[in-house]
Amino acid sequence: MSVVWLFDLDNTLHDASHAAFAPTSAAMSEYIARHLGVSADEAHALRRAYWLRYGATLLGLVRHHGVRAAHFLDETHRLPGLEARLRTSAHDRAALAALPGRKVIVTNAPRAYAMRVLDTLGLTRSFDAIVTIEDMTMFGQHRPKPDARMLRRLCARLKVAPSRCVLVEDTLEHQKAARRVGMRAVWMQRYLDGRFRGVPWQRRRAAREAGAEPPQPSAQGRRPGARPAYVYARIRALRELPCLR
Structure with missing residues (x-):
């Protein structure tokens, strides 16, 4: 039986630290300040506290403040100009x-955001299924x-034993959970040390259409x-995965 590869999205398949994390965090803090009537500093602290406690700010807001999940996800992931900031590795x-x-x-991001990223990077057809935070519900x-x-x-839905799954992730807490259920966990580190200098996808596509592919800067650096x-x-590169089958 072949391996089922479960891929995270942000900072695993693209450089989300560059493209999305800062504006998303700012949008979440602004949302909390506006809807909970707290100061900017209090909103920032609350956002981070819920992320650390629950693994997602959304869960704390739903549980403790009655925030509607769909409204929060829509308001905080609009991210104007996202497509122009996206960058990934051509080799990956x-x-x-x-x-x-x-x-x-398998991403904790909302579907609309995930599809924007995958469609822009031309990766959508590479996947057999896309599981987003909207799909990760149990008992309501x-x-x-x-x-x-x-x-x-998720393994039951995919009709595969956890031992046949490999989770490729940048977040160690998620890998710990994967190992606990019997999956193998692979730590993707390409984007973690802040040294990736890939060319934004929009510029690379324009250059390719003009007949030239900009050189890919080295992503070498200290493993974090x-x-x-x-x-x-x-x-640090997806080409290393086949040997893990």
């Missing part, structure tokens, strides 16, 4: 297309990563941290 794109086995996106409640129950249910025991492997 090629490796993903050649990777054998079923491939599934959101259960995003790192919820182990959701990961088990030793490999924890629950991490099966750590990589």
Whole structure:
């Protein structure tokens, strides 16, 4: 039986630190300040506290403040100009297309945002399924990563044993949960040390149409941290994945 690859999206398949994280965090803090009637500093602290406690700011807002999940996700992920900021590795794109086995996106991001990223980068057709935070519900409640129950249910939906799944992620807490349910966890580190200098996708596409592909700057740099025991492997490029089958 072949491997089922479960891919995170942000900072795994593209440089979300550059494209999305700062404006998304700002939008979340603004939302909290506006709808909860607190100061900017209080909103920032609350956003971070809920993220650390629950793995997603959304869960704390729904649980403690009655915020509607759909409204929060829509308001905080509009991100004007996102497409122009997106950048990824051309080598990773090629490796993903050649990777054998079923491939599934599993992201805590909302579907509208995920589809914007995947469509812009031309990656949508590389995946057999796309699982977003809207799909991660149990008993009427959101259960995003790192919820182990959701990961088990995902395996049931995919009709695959956890031992045949490989989760490719940048977030260690999510990998710990994956290992707990019997998956292998791969730590993607290409974008974690802030040294990736890939050319934004829009510029690369324009150059290709003009007959020239801009050179890909090196993504070499210090690996951020030793490999924890629950991490099966750590990589900086998707071409390293086939050897993990």
